[in-house]
């Protein structure tokens with residue numbers, strides 16, 4: 138994903154590094170990773186236990202927050218506030234609906250989608266929700282549909298709230314800077330970007346972003362390295378994982394250093410086309426009718442069961458499904474939401490509040506559904522027809538090995554796997570790019586419109602972001618490490634969300 142499309146020309150570098158914010162953020166990352174490096178086993182145990190505890194005790198708040206945001210946004214879209222235009226009342230949208238949709242999709246989605254779209258069904262089919270019989274028709278339908286819910290309507294509402302909370306005051310009150318603290322303007326209209334409250338919000342923004350991208354990169358790296366290992370005939374190892382990580386940072390670092398900002402943006406556009414091409418190939422070369430049937434079925438199934446899924450707390454069996462998946466997903470979306478909101482606010486000039494809500498829900502959910510339907514159901518078909526036991530590979534090895542094997546079963550499998558790998562590398566590199574830009578901008582004191590943070594500062598953050606994925610690959614149960622990090626960092630944003638909603642209503646009332 139990338140936000141470069143709206144970042145101004147790389148030549149204009151401005152602002153001074155905000156030492157306090159910078160120090161705090163670096164200190165926090167170091168203090169989180171050093172104990173993991175020194176005491177991997179104990180850290181692994183403590184982290185896994187704390188994830189279980191936190192998700193168990195706090196999970197319900199994430200579920201309530203999601204329900205509340207969905208209702209809140211439907212109300213705003215249906216009310217007269219939906220007519221408020223982001224900009225002057227007579228302004229027309231700056232970007233066409235297509236470009237706007239493509240840009241917001243690239244900003245909000247990354248390699249994580251490729252990982253889960255291909256494999257999420259396999260996590261559910263043997264331990265399905267709602268007490269369904271493992272591998273029964275019901276279990277299969279839940280397995281094929283749950284991913285659409287986790288990346289669907291409700292999830293995009295979590296992204297939409299900060300977008301509007303930032304965009305409404307920014308455009309309607311003509312604010313000079315675009316920072317997360319703008320989302321509280323309705324409550325604190327006189328506080329500027331240097332106020333301690335604004336700086337604290339910026340700090341939360343940085344930490345949430347590190348945690349959110351940590352999960353994406355922590356999932357993408359072993360996936361890319363498994364594919365690469367298979368293509369070049371080398372066993373996957375910690376060394377290969379680290380090499381892949383640095384390859385992704387190098388792709389990004391070189392582009393920033395050579396001032397190829399627009400190059401990486403174009404790369405991300407090309408990536409969307411590559412995903413579409415690969416999906417078309419899998420659809421045509423794979424069991425086309427099964428994919429289309431299962432896809433249609435799961436869209437209907439997930440729409441019909443949306444209320445069931447959004448309110449299911451699993452009170453009786455406490456199977457761990459909610460804590461392991463739904464709560465983790467909500468936390469992941471929440472952690473990314475401020476970053477996404479800041480970017481989409483930038484590109485939404487001239488749109489109405491209603492237009493932003495409705496189009497984001499539709500385009501976002503449909504865009505995420507496509508890889509789920511094609512890649513996911515391709516893998517599901519392999520399992521059901523016993524051509525490849527995906528679930529067994531996950532048990533014997535790991536999910537990334539299963540993803541690799543799924544693509545290798547296609548005609549011209551090596552080529553398909555290579556395409557999948559390149560797509561994932563570009564997704565990871567663009568995540569480094571946009572996240573490090575946002576981190577550097579947040580830790581810079583006052584950027585004039587059109588100015589960029591220093592290049593070394595951006596490259597520095599790209600290396601800062603490497604810490605969490607390394608921790609993931611280094612210790613056992615590493616996925617839980619990044620999941621815990623995401624859960625912890627998203628908590629303050631959840632609280633902030635309450636104030637954002639309040640501030641948004643105040644800003645809308647003032648119009």
Ligand code: NM2
Nearest residue numbers: 246247248249250353470
């Ligand atoms: N979200 C959308 O890796 C990714 O796809 C980044 C993940 C938050 C679940 C976004």
